[in-house]
Amino acid sequence: QVKLVQSGAEVRRPGASVKVSCETSGYIFSRYDINWVRQASGQGLEFMGWMNPKSGNTGYAPNFQGRVTLTRNTSMSTAFLQLSNLKSDDTAVYYCARGGPWIPGDFWGQGTQLTVSS
Amino acid sequence: QSLLTQPPSASGTPGQNITISCSGGDSNIGSNSVCWYQQVPGAAPKLLIYISDQRPSGISDRFSGSKSGTSASLAISGLRSEDEADYYCASWDDNLFAYVFGPGTNIAVL
Numbered sequence: 001q002v003k004l005v006q007s008g009a010e011v012r013r014p015g016a017s018v019k020v021s022c023e024t025s026g027y028i029f030s031r032y033d034i035n036w037v038r039q040a041s042g043q044g045l046e047f048m049g050w051m052n053p054k055s056g057n058t059g060y061a062p063n064f065q066g067r068v069t070l071t072r073n074t075s076m077s078t079a080f081l082q083l084s085n086l087k088s089d090d091t092a093v094y095y096c097a098r099g100g101p102w103i104p105g106d107f108w109g110q111g112t113q114l115t116v117s118s
Numbered sequence: 119q120s121l122l123t124q125p126p127s128a129s130g131t132p133g134q135n136i137t138i139s140c141s142g143g144d145s146n147i148g149s150n151s152v153c154w155y156q157q158v159p160g161a162a163p164k165l166l167i168y169i170s171d172q173r174p175s176g177i178s179d180r181f182s183g184s185k186s187g188t189s190a191s192l193a194i195s196g197l198r199s200e201d202e203a204d205y206y207c208a209s210w211d212d213n214l215f216a217y218v219f220g221p222g223t224n225i226a227v228l
Contacts (some may be wrong), residue, residue, distance in 0.1 A: 035165065037219075044221045044222045045222070047219060052140065062216070095162055095163075102153070103165070103169075104217045105163070106165050108162035108164075109165060
């Protein structure tokens with residue numbers, strides 16, 4: 001069965017960086033995009049970016065250009081989200097999701113809570 | 119401010135039918151298909167509808183989607199208590215080259 005398992009909760013200071021992992025299983029990693037979506041407490045879903053695991057090509061939503069880097073380790077079927085220059089507004093749950101044609105995510109990770117606080 | 123517009127809330131009694139609207143523009147819903155997600159507190163979103171009107175395997179046929187022009191709708195028939203959740207629409211935006219989500223609609227079953 002398709003599974004996406006994310007790394008655990010993180011706490012960072014403002015200005016720091018964080019890297020979240022998303023380990024996939026149950027399907028061929030290179031055949032589906034990995035998308036990242038975040039959700040602040042009590043707020044809606046916000047798309048951050050996408051990555052094609054086969055080519056490594058990436059795309060980022062305008063709000064995150066320059067601060068987000070999406071990478072992958074194909075041998076481990078794992079995708080990574082790195083967010084830099086953290087602000088308190090970045091406090092949120094971060095989700096990875098398996099993307100399909102015109103689908104932001106058909107299978108989702110369990111979410112990773114990031115808290116940014118001084 | 120989301121490019122997609124949804125009503126913030128809606129409610130119904132068990133057994134009723136309810137419809138959630140999602141309004142966008144030419145660069146998103148007008149040019150691309152729509153997905154709908156259900157999210158209960160503390161859980162990841164769950165895909166209900168893709169390509170505007172298709173249901174993934176395992177999703178009840180009480181959920182149906184449609185799209186016309188720059189708007190889309192999610193209909194829930196025979197409302198049940200377990201349908202209480204937030205519902206989000208999403209579509210690819212050709213100008214942003216990214217997905218956009220609606221702000222979400224909270225459904226209450228009275």
